[in-house]
Amino acid sequence: MQVQPYLFFNGRCEEALKFYGDKLGAEVIFQMRFKDAPPNPQQPIRPGTENKIMHCTFRIGSTELMASDGNCDETPGTHTGYGLSITVDDPSQGETTFNAMADGGNVVMPWQPTFWSTGFGMVVDRFGVMWMITNPHDGDKHPS
Structure with missing residues (x-):
């Protein structure tokens, strides 16, 4: 079993990855944008989010984390309950x-x-x- 942090950045994932790359030497291992997913009529891609990050894996030191832009809601959520x-x-x-x-x-x-x-x-x-x-x-x- 492995537990990995999964961070949701509400539309700021690419900016966060660049920041963590500059400040911590983070390296993106895998990245997929919403436009790369197969079409799903039940859950169409919201206009304007096609180039947002649907999923990525990145490494800081020897630790792998995962992240996404998430739903890119108008009202951003907050990161609480962990550090x-x-x-x-x-x-x-x-x-x-x-x-x-x-x-x-x-x-x-x-x-x-x-x-x-x-x-x-x-x-x-x-x-x-x-x-x-x-x-x-x-x-x-x-x-x-």
């Missing part, structure tokens, strides 16, 4: 990653040492996704 965690190898990498994700986002907890790590911070990025970046103490690294 994505990035564990880095050293505090300077952590601070750099934290600052990159904070670009255009909102800092929830500034990058700082904690009792469980040499550096930790929380940020909601410009797409509404919560990120927790941590550099654990040397003996506390989790196996990947």
Whole structure:
């Protein structure tokens, strides 16, 4: 069994993928647009969404995530009830990653040492996704 995060960006998926590529080195592995799907008379493609991303798989480090533009609703939903965690190898990498994700986002907890790590911070990025970046103490690294 494998569990993978699946993120819905309500029409901003391509923008998010570029942002994560620039800031985290994310690499798109597979991508399909709505226009690539076989026609379905019961669920026609909404005009203006043909070039939106129906599904994609992308990799950040050794983790694969999936994403979509979703329904591209007029009233966007919010990302709630979860956060994505990035564990880095050293505090300077952590601070750099934290600052990159904070670009255009909102800092929830500034990058700082904690009792469980040499550096930790929380940020909601410009797409509404919560990120927790941590550099654990040397003996506390989790196996990947």
